[in-house]
Amino acid sequence: MLEVKNARMLYGDLVAVDHLSFNIEPGEIFGLLGTNGAGKTTTFRMIMGLLEPTDGEVLYNGNKVGYHNVNEIGYMIEERSLLTKISVKDLMLYFGQLKDMEPKVILERLDYWLKRFDILDYKNKKIKELSKGNQQKIQFISAIINNPKLLVLDEPFSGLDPINMELFVEVIRDFQKKGSMVVFSSHQLDHVESFCEKLIVLEKGKAIIEGRIDKVKKDYKKLNVRIVGDVDVDTLNAIPGVYKVIVNSNEVIAKIENEDVAGLVFDYIRTCKNIMKYDVEQATLSEIFIAKVGQSHEEV
Amino acid sequence: MKKFKFLVKYGLKKRVWRKAFLISNIIIALLMIIIINIPSIISLFGGGEDPNEQVTINLINETTQTELLSDYSDLMNEPFSGAEYFVFTPIALAEFDVDGFWEDANSDITIEIMGSVETPIITIYSKIPELDSFLSSQLELQLINYQIVNYQSPVFENVYAPDYEDPEQEAFISSMTSMLVLPMFILIVMATQFVGVDIIEEKSTKAIETIIASVPAKTHFISKITASILFVIIQGVLTIVYAGIASLIGKAFSASSAVTLPTGTTSLLSYLRDFVPNWEIVLIFALLFMIVGTLFYLVVAALFASMAVTQEDYQHFQSPLMLTLLAAFYIGIFAPIVGGYGFMKVMAFVPIFTPILAPIAFASGLLTVFEAIICLVVIIVFLIISLYLVAPVYKVAILSYDQTKIITRVKNYFRKAFPKNGKEAKK
Numbered sequence: 001m002l003e004v005k006n007a008r009m010l011y012g013d014l015v016a017v018d019h020l021s022f023n024i025e026p027g028e029i030f031g032l033l034g035t036n037g038a039g040k041t042t043t044f045r046m047i048m049g050l051l052e053p054t055d056g057e058v059l060y061n062g063n064k065v066g067y068h069n070v071n072e073i074g075y076m077i078e079e080r081s082l083l084t085k086i087s088v089k090d091l092m093l094y095f096g097q098l099k100d101m102e103p104k105v106i107l108e109r110l111d112y113w114l115k116r117f118d119i120l121d122y123k124n125k126k127i128k129e130l131s132k133g134n135q136q137k138i139q140f141i142s143a144i145i146n147n148p149k150l151l152v153l154d155e156p157f158s159g160l161d162p163i164n165m166e167l168f169v170e171v172i173r174d175f176q177k178k179g180s181m182v183v184f185s186s187h188q189l190d191h192v193e194s195f196c197e198k199l200i201v202l203e204k205g206k207a208i209i210e211g212r213i214d215k216v217k218k219d220y221k222k223l224n225v226r227i228v229g230d231v232d233v234d235t236l237n238a239i240p241g242v243y244k245v246i247v248n249s250n251e252v253i254a255k256i257e258n259e260d261v262a263g264l265v266f267d268y269i270r271t272c273k274n275i276m277k278y279d280v281e282q283a284t285l286s287e288i289f290i291a292k293v294g295q296s297h298e299e300v
Numbered sequence: 301m302k303k304f305k306f307l308v309k310y311g312l313k314k315r316v317w318r319k320a321f322l323i324s325n326i327i328i329a330l331l332m333i334i335i336i337n338i339p340s341i342i343s344l345f346g347g348g349e350d351p352n353e354q355v356t357i358n359l360i361n362e363t364t365q366t367e368l369l370s371d372y373s374d375l376m377n378e379p380f381s382g383a384e385y386f387v388f389t390p391i392a393l394a395e396f397d398v399d400g401f402w403e404d405a406n407s408d409i410t411i412e413i414m415g416s417v418e419t420p421i422i423t424i425y426s427k428i429p430e431l432d433s434f435l436s437s438q439l440e441l442q443l444i445n446y447q448i449v450n451y452q453s454p455v456f457e458n459v460y461a462p463d464y465e466d467p468e469q470e471a472f473i474s475s476m477t478s479m480l481v482l483p484m485f486i487l488i489v490m491a492t493q494f495v496g497v498d499i500i501e502e503k504s505t506k507a508i509e510t511i512i513a514s515v516p517a518k519t520h521f522i523s524k525i526t527a528s529i530l531f532v533i534i535q536g537v538l539t540i541v542y543a544g545i546a547s548l549i550g551k552a553f554s555a556s557s558a559v560t561l562p563t564g565t566t567s568l569l570s571y572l573r574d575f576v577p578n579w580e581i582v583l584i585f586a587l588l589f590m591i592v593g594t595l596f597y598l599v600v601a602a603l604f605a606s607m608a609v610t611q612e613d614y615q616h617f618q619s620p621l622m623l624t625l626l627a628a629f630y631i632g633i634f635a636p637i638v639g640g641y642g643f644m645k646v647m648a649f650v651p652i653f654t655p656i657l658a659p660i661a662f663a664s665g666l667l668t669v670f671e672a673i674i675c676l677v678v679i680i681v682f683l684i685i686s687l688y689l690v691a692p693v694y695k696v697a698i699l700s701y702d703q704t705k706i707i708t709r710v711k712n713y714f715r716k717a718f719p720k721n722g723k724e725a726k727k
Contacts, residue, residue: 048513050699067516075513081506097306098514142510 001025002047002150002181007056009042009205016042018205019056022198026149029172029182031192033209034202035293040185041078043202044154047183048075060150071099074148078155078185080135084128088114088138091127092145099146106145113141117167132159140168144175151175153184157191169195193285201289208292217282220291224283225254225265229275239264251277303515304523311527315494316534325535329542336546354384355428357435358391358401358410365417365446372442376435401425402461409435417446420454432458481632483539484590484656487532489625491594492601492618495528499605499698500614508698517695521606525598532594536587585672586659592676593655596683597621603690606697607706607713616706628656641666649675651682692717 002024009017017039024030034040045051046058049065058065060073083091089110096106114120117137122130127138136159143151151172157165165188172182173195186192192199193213201209209216222243228251236254237245241261246253254265262280269278283291315321334341359369369390376386393412401410410425422439426432436456443454502508511520600621608614631653635644645666648657654675662672696716702709 045699050509050513067514070514073513075510077506077509079506081508081510083502083505083507085501094310095510095514097310098303098511100302 001059001061002183003059004043004047005057005059007043007046007053007058009039009046009051010054015205017046017053017202020200020202020205020207021056022200022207022210024150024181024183024198026179026181027176028198029176029184029196031196031199031213032183032185032202033189033192033199033289034185037204038202039205040202041154042205044075044077044152044183044185047150047152048073071146072149074143074146074151076139076143076153076156078158080132080139082127082135082139082142085126087124087126088130089123091138092142095142096145101146109145109147110141113145116171117141117164133161133164136160137164140171144171147178148175149180151180151182151184153182155185155187157186157188165191189284189286189289199285201292203293209288213285216288217285220283220288221258222283222287222291223256223259223262224281224287225256225262226277226279226281227252227254227265227269227275228277229269230273231269231275232272235268236265239268255283304519304526307515307520307523308527308530311498311524312530312534314498315527315531325538328539329545332539332542333546333549336543337550340550354387355408355431356387356389356406358389358396358407360391360393360396360410360412362393362412362414363417363420368413368417368442371445372439375442375445376438398425398459402427411435411439413439417443418450419452421457422454423457423459425459427461429458429460481629481656481660483536484586484593484659485625485629485632487535487539487590488594488597488655489622490535491528491532492597492621492625494531495524495598496601496605496614496618497611498528499524499602500608500611503605503608503698504610512699517698518691520698521602521691521694524602525595528598529591529595533591536590540583581669582659582663585662585676588676589655589659589662589679592679592683593658596651596655596679596686597625599683599686599690603694603697606694607709609701609703613703624652625656628653632656632660636660636664645671649678651679654679 004020004022007017007020008015020039020043022030032040032043042051046053047065049058049067049070060069063069065073083094086094089107092106092110093103096110097103110123111120114123117140119130119134119137122134122138127135130138136156140153140156143153153172156168156172160168169191172184176182182196184196196213198212199210199216200207211219231252233245233247233252236242236252239254239261241257241264242254243257244255246255256262256265259280266278269275359372361368369388373384373386373388376388377384389407391410396410396412401407408427409431412423412425414421414423420443422436424432424435426435440454444451499508502511515523601618604617604621605614608617628647631640631644631647635641635647644657645661647653648661648667658667658672658675658679661667662669662675667675693713697713700713702712704712
């Protein structure tokens, strides 16, 4: 289990992370969200033991994260962190041996992953000759080559096309099934929503949202009502508790304050013609994120 | 330890297992062969002393052998097939003024032969000391030719001008300079460049985060320095091997050559060996200075590379280092030429100049063994202090991408590495 206990990190007078606490159980995927400069990378660095928290502690299976247990951890940083002048094979041999892996094992696993990511032909190519997407794949492989029990991924999906993104998600899910802990950050909230169980949203180093996604959504009272049919937008807007109406090409979305308002909307819909769809759903993570971060900014 | 060994092996392989290393070594080997055999090469092209340049010799003959001057002149000029290379002029003892002779541009040598032919006392006043042994041996040969019954070897006294500086000593120091300064300078520059470029390459590509996530910054730092110093040792040993090969080539060449070269001009190494009977100690000291000195420069280069963010940034950082090395190089080259031996000796004790200047000063006799040991101790102490200072700063700086002004950055890193009180870091 990974435990971040009341971790605080100061850079001079700047509070990068402010009393952050969360746990990740084996087989759990944990999302760490936040705007740029919210403290995500600092948190990752504390998890990796690259930064010593000013206060609090980070424990991996009850022990402090250090070089004694680092071989069980895979780390992918936000930006490309590859030695561009050497070949894919040499890079993996370098990074793999730094994790105490045998060259033979590294090469076997490298072949497997290159095949799975459909880039086996690039094994002997220099990193600088690869496209950005393929470099991203190599960086991802370098993080998982040691079959980590804890996988720390800082923006793993940035710069990926939807097909490769799905491939990454598939691999991450495989690690989850094998019981690995995965902690990752992403700006693509739809992905966070689709495959992680728990999350924390950081803003200026503080957790402004935390917990299981279903609970976070439930706690966030606001709902969306999706309607397909002949509705009058002004009438819909005038219903008490409807705070916004969005008209899309094929549907109308009424954003409502709480569950009770859904009944009022339904009463109106019943009077309308050609209603094909009426669907009440929870707010998206993206909406919750924007609302909470915006609120946090207003509070400041 | 396993990771440290791997990093050292990886760093070394990265440098040695390259075409650039092979090419540079071929060039170094060729240069060594040329430099070491320069005297032979010059002789081949008819260089060196001009046989047409005459040497004027005044002869004061106080013996009863009146034919001595003409016989001696014939003997001396015999190898020049009729040409008069040595021009002899008889002068009386009363006419000879020593001070006047040193000032006289038309006289090169004055030979004063006192006593009898059987037991002569010979004084040679010379402005060309390198001819002394030749003059003495030929004169003795001439005396033996008279087949004197009670002949005894003459007593020779050589007199030089009061301001005379042994040109062989000067030539030796100059030779030492060229033999040692350049390789030392090149090796240190190569090593510092390697360590700096290596670190900044990993840092600027952000690969350093993945690396430092697997090995401690201290291990990374020491492994880089170890790999570089091993490289320097390998390159240094190879250079010595090239020098040996060059010397052997020189010997083989002179043995098989139809051209008869004067003794001692076949190889610069044999020439230097004549002057440095304790060359083994000199070599050991030179290697020690090279290792310790390079280590010191490597530590500083690693520090600068850890503080830099990009390759360009590192170029700015390393400028003072390169300027210091250049200063040491120029002191090493020019101090012997302008006679600044004292200055060179003092500078040899300054740790930043020691790696380049101390080996030359020691090899050329400017430093005694005791003084060389002091130099070595000073730079070792300096190295240990710098290691203690640099390691914590390296740890702080290597993962930082601070791009503030260089001075501000350096201050910040030192402040973070050495907080005023232990709590500041844990604030």
